[in-house]
Amino acid sequence: MTDRLTIATWNINSVRLRLPIVERFLKTYQPGVLCLQETKCPDGNFPFAPLRKAGYQNIEISGQKGYHGVATISKRPLTETERRKFCDNSDCRHIATDVPFCGRHLRIHNFYVPAGGDELDPHINDKFKHKLDFLDEMEDWLGATTFPCMVVGDLNIAPYEQDVWSTKQLSRVVSHTPLERERLEDVRKAGPFVDAMRCFVPMEEKLYTWWSYRAKDWEAANKGRRLDHVWVTPPLAPKVVNVEVVREARGWDCPSDHAPVLATLEG
DNA sequence: ATGGTCGCTAAGCGA
Numbered sequence: 374m375t376d377r378l379t380i381a382t383w384n385i386n387s388v389r390l391r392l393p394i395v396e397r398f399l400k401t402y403q404p405g406v407l408c409l410q411e412t413k414c415p416d417g418n419f420p421f422a423p424l425r426k427a428g429y430q431n432i433e434i435s436g437q438k439g440y441h442g443v444a445t446i447s448k449r450p451l452t453e454t455e456r457r458k459f460c461d462n463s464d465c466r467h468i469a470t471d472v473p474f475c476g477r478h479l480r481i482h483n484f485y486v487p488a489g490g491d492e493l494d495p496h497i498n499d500k501f502k503h504k505l506d507f508l509d510e511m512e513d514w515l516g517a518t519t520f521p522c523m524v525v526g527d528l529n530i531a532p533y534e535q536d537v538w539s540t541k542q543l544s545r546v547v548s549h550t551p552l553e554r555e556r557l558e559d560v561r562k563a564g565p566f567v568d569a570m571r572c573f574v575p576m577e578e579k580l581y582t583w584w585s586y587r588a589k590d591w592e593a594a595n596k597g598r599r600l601d602h603v604w605v606t607p608p609l610a611p612k613v614v615n616v617e618v619v620r621e622a623r624g625w626d627c628p629s630d631h632a633p634v635l636a637t638l639e640g
Numbered sequence: 641a642t643g644g645t646c647g648c649t650a651a652g653c654g655a
Contacts, residue, residue, distance in 0.1 A: 385655085387647055411655085413648060439648050440655095488655055500654085514650085529655095586645040586655090630646075 376475045377639045378449075379404040382483070382525035382601055383622075383629035384583075388412040388444065392420055394625045398633060399427045402619065405448050406472055407633075408483035410527045413443035414610035419444065435465040443483050443526070445470045452478060459510050460503055475612075475640045477521065484511075484526035489547045501547060504529070508556045509554060516563035524566055524604040527631065530557045533571070535579050536599035569636055573616045582618055583631045592624065603636045612640040 381404035385391050388409055394633065399407065407429070412419070414436045421432055426604045429446040435456045437440035442465050445451065453471035454600055459463070471478040490500030515524065528551045534540040543549040574580045581597025588594040605613060615637040623632045 390647070411647095440653090486651085588642080589644085 379637045380406045381633050381635050382408045382550040383633035384410040384527040386411045386629040407446050408525050409444045410485040412444050413450045433470050435468045441465045443468045445483050456590045459507050480522045482524045486529045488529050503635050512560045512563045518564045522606045528602050531598040532557045534561050538596040569603040569605050569613045570616050586630050601634050614639045
């Protein structure tokens with residue numbers, strides 16, 4: 374008996390404002406699990422009822438007022454939940470849940486890594502220092518992962534040349550600096566984890582998950598970046614049978630600036 | 641080189 378599970382990740386930039394497109398996405402793509410980032414929603418105001426009504430009975434959240442916030446919603450039971458704080462502050466940037474897959478538990482880490490501000494010098498820019506410290510802590514904590522595990526979410530770094538519209542023009546823009554690209558590779562290798570998206574799209578091809586709100590016509594300009602990621606522990610890699618960016622969702626009414634990413638496991 | 645647009649939550653911050 375083969376098991377099949379689709380996991381989605383999406384920086385939603387306010388789950389309450391965008392509930393209509395979350396419902397549309399769930400109805401259209403029917404993922405087993407959806408990991409949301411930037412819910413911007415205190416726990417008491419989270420829209421549990423409409424998501425349960427959409428078929429997602431199992432919901433684990435870590436939210437705060439105004440900023441950040443993550444949530445994992447699932448058709449399958451979520452048997453274990455962990456909310457980790459990073460960098461000794463109370464930002465809600467991580468939630469891990471266990472979901473049954475293939476007769477055992479799959480741990481799904483849902484991350485929202487700090488964006489890091491604009492200034493490139495971490496001595497001047499506290500937000501960039503926070504981002505680098507967060508990555509250091511991720512590396513230590515996720516290192517030597519031995520059980521079936523996925524890392525998904527908005528990691529706010531586009532690591533490879535073809536993950537941005539112009540690697541030259543973005544080399545001094547936070548999200549694609551050589552330092553961040555190297556640090557993210559260090560985190561990935563510490564798992565170690567396999568970059569599942571790049572297993573399905575060759576390194577030579579452009580691949581984006583985010584398009585700025587500031588472009589007049591995001592689709593025509595197509596100045597995107599791959600800020601959202603799906604990583605798996607090596608034994609899971611051959612079980613990933615599909616990964617895709619749902620680019621159409623960037624064009625829906627009242628969109629997030631991020632598109633969802635779908636990854637399907639079969640085993 | 642600069643400014644461009646969003647979503648909080650009620651002027652400015654974060655992205």
